[in-house]
Every structure is written in C-alpha cells, then in structure tokens.
Amino acid sequence: MFLRVFNHLVVSVPFESNKDSTIARTTLIQDPSLKPDEISIEYTVENNVLKAHFKSKTDRMLRLYVNNFFESLKTVVETLEQFKYWKE
Secondary structure, three states: OOOOOOOEEEEEEEEEOHHHHHHHHHHHHOOOOOOOOEEEEEEEEEEEEEEEEEEOOHHHHHHOOOOOOOOHHHHHHHHHHHHHHHHH
C-alpha cells in the first residue's frame, strides 16, 4: 500500500530504562491505525528512548493521532509507575 505523505512528525520520549521504553512500545503497537491509507505510525526504541514516527496526508489526521498517542502514553507511564511502586 502506498501512502502519499504530506506531514511527518517524530516524537521522542525518554524513559528511565530500555526495558521501560520497550514495554511502552509493545503496549502502544497493539492499537493500530483505523485509517492506514491516511496515516502510518511506527514505533522504535533507541537505548531508553521511545520514538513514534507519524506520517499522514492531512494536518487533521496527524493532530488526531498524536493526541491519541499522548493519551495512551500517559496511561502506559502511569501503569509503569504503579508497578514500580508495588515492586518496592
């Protein structure tokens, strides 16, 4: 499938460890784009940094999916913090 890209954004999110960033990536990839012909999202991990690569046809779709990403990321971070608290 070919996606003609007009908008591109990379969001980098540092975590305390590579393990945490990998857990975040694994969790976030479970929520695929509902419109793959309009936007693509790729998650990568470099050391302890999670990178989300967004490519979209429109500003509106980019804004919508980046907002969704941050809402999901907030839940992931809060969950990671809770597990660390229980572990101590």
